[in-house]
Amino acid sequence: MLPATSFKRGDLMEATLDTYRPQMLSILRIVMGLLFLSHGIQKWFAFPVAMPAAANITLFSMIGAAGCIEIVGGALCAVGLFTRVAALLMSGEMAVAYWFYANRPARGFIPLQNGGTAEVLYCFIFLYLVFAGGGPWSLDALLRKKA
Amino acid sequence: MKLDDICAAWAPRLLSVLRIISALVILQYGLTKLFGFPYSEDLSFQPAFSLYWDAAIFEFVGGTLLLIGVFTRYAAFVLSGETAAAYFIDHAPHGFFPMLNDGDLPVMFSFVFLFIAAAGAGPWSVDALLKKK
Numbered sequence: 266m267l268p269a270t271s272f273k274r275g276d277l278m279e280a281t282l283d284t285y286r287p288q289m290l291s292i293l294r295i296v297m298g299l300l301f302l303s304h305g306i307q308k309w310f311a312f313p314v315a316m317p318a319a320a321n322i323t324l325f326s327m328i329g330a331a332g333c334i335e336i337v338g339g340a341l342c343a344v345g346l347f348t349r350v351a352a353l354l355m356s357g358e359m360a361v362a363y364w365f366y367a368n369r370p371a372r373g374f375i376p377l378q379n380g381g382t383a384e385v386l387y388c389f390i391f392l393y394l395v396f397a398g399g400g401p402w403s404l405d406a407l408l409r410k411k412a
Numbered sequence: 413m414k415l416d417d418i419c420a421a422w423a424p425r426l427l428s429v430l431r432i433i434s435a436l437v438i439l440q441y442g443l444t445k446l447f448g449f450p451y452s453e454d455l456s457f458q459p460a461f462s463l464y465w466d467a468a469i470f471e472f473v474g475g476t477l478l479l480i481g482v483f484t485r486y487a488a489f490v491l492s493g494e495t496a497a498a499y500f501i502d503h504a505p506h507g508f509f510p511m512l513n514d515g516d517l518p519v520m521f522s523f524v525f526l527f528i529a530a531a532g533a534g535p536w537s538v539d540a541l542l543k544k545k
Contacts, residue, residue: 289531300510378451386434386517389429393430396419397419
């Protein structure tokens with residue numbers, strides 16, 4: 266560690282926090298994966314509560330495809346396998362959900378009013394995961410170590 | 413590999429984008445509770461010093477700081493706590509799963525702000541500008 270005199274105020278805290286950044290990235294990735302997975306499970310298996318829009322779900326419908334992406338992508342994201350590809354798919358799905366499926370722009374510009382807040386946040390967090398990857402606590406990292 | 417290089421170069425910038433977007437999203441909750449813009453039937457115009465009003469102060473001040481990227485880590489850490497409290501006070505009593513308690517938004521907020529507290533503001537921020545000087 267550098268001598269304390271070389272730090273400006275707050276720098277030591279930043280340096281300490283920066284050492285935990287990769288682990289925090291993995292924690293964020295796991296939570297986001299599980300949340301997304303639970304949306305897919307709700308659509309396809311009506312668990313823990315049925316979703317009215319997904320009552321007669323079929324594979325080749327928009328909501329069916331969305332459910333598939335959410336289950337497969339969410340599970341991959343949670344364990345950190347093919348994180349970047351899965352995150353890209355899920356980010357794209359959320360963009361489609363916002364602009365086309367739920368047609369949020371027709372209901373107002375501001376997400377709080379058009380109800381699309383969660384979609385915006387999902388979309389951008391997954392977009393970040395595309396570039397940042399899965400972090401150290403992931404199957405990706407485990408496989409890279411063996412290779 | 414080339415794709416890895418591109419990702420490594422753009423990850424910090426995307427961190428700034430994520431910070432700005434999540435700041436805008438939390439800011440709208442602060443603004444609607446305090447000033448009624450954007451107007452929301454359920455949230456707007458909370459009585460002063462009520463629990464929701466207190467939360468709105470955090471959301472407004474913290475969201476603004478995050479948006480421009482000043483004191484990013486402090487603001488993000490406080491907001492992470494605020495949204496976690498919102499989850500446990502407002503959502504957790506309605507059931508364990510976010511599908512039951514409608515709580516996936518506060519969960520996302522809490523973890524994304526916790527991550528920003530650890531990762532900092534990224535290059536497109538006032539923090540980064542000040543550090544350069």
